[in-house]
Amino acid sequence: MKQDPILERAEKLMKPGEISSSGFLGNDNRKLVDILLDDGQTVASLNLSHEILADRMEELTEKAREYLGSPVLVDGYLEVTIQDSRGNIACPFQHMGMYPKENVHVLNVKTGESIQWTSLNIHMIREHGFYEGKGSPFRVDPLDLVRVLGIMA
Numbered sequence: 001m002k003q004d005p006i007l008e009r010a011e012k013l014m015k016p017g018e019i020s021s022s023g024f025l026g027n028d029n030r031k032l033v034d035i036l037l038d039d040g041q042t043v044a045s046l047n048l049s050h051e052i053l054a055d056r057m058e059e060l061t062e063k064a065r066e067y068l069g070s071p072v073l074v075d076g077y078l079e080v081t082i083q084d085s086r087g088n089i090a091c092p093f094q095h096m097g098m099y100p101k102e103n104v105h106v107l108n109v110k111t112g113e114s115i116q117w118t119s120l121n122i123h124m125i126r127e128h129g130f131y132e133g134k135g136s137p138f139r140v141d142p143l144d145l146v147r148v149l150g151i152m153a
């Protein structure tokens, strides 16, 4: 699909070495607009929304912040650990403000599966519907997210 100039600019800033050393696109060769559309369809097909997913991520992040560095069990099945790696990162969609580079790790103790994210992931999912490209070290695949967190529509 044709991509507007705002997304074109964001896509350039997502390349390795611009905002982050590893970039946001991994080895995904799709245009940003198509990455956004595909993940948007995945989330819609589950009768969920970016906002619902971001809200749950934010809720878990806030619970873990109270126990910085130590794991906290949430809802009896999610073990959440937050690590502050110091420093901040900007949004590649060119918003004002910076996002702390804290790393949130969630283990589903029932299934043994885990997933991780940063504050920037939550912001990009909520505001831009962006989960990062395939192969990116910080991609939060929406199907993995829904499965590991046990989110129901």
Ligand SMILES: [Zn+2]
Binding pocket: 091, 092, 093, 094, 095, 123, 124, 127, 128
């Ligand atoms: Zn943004």
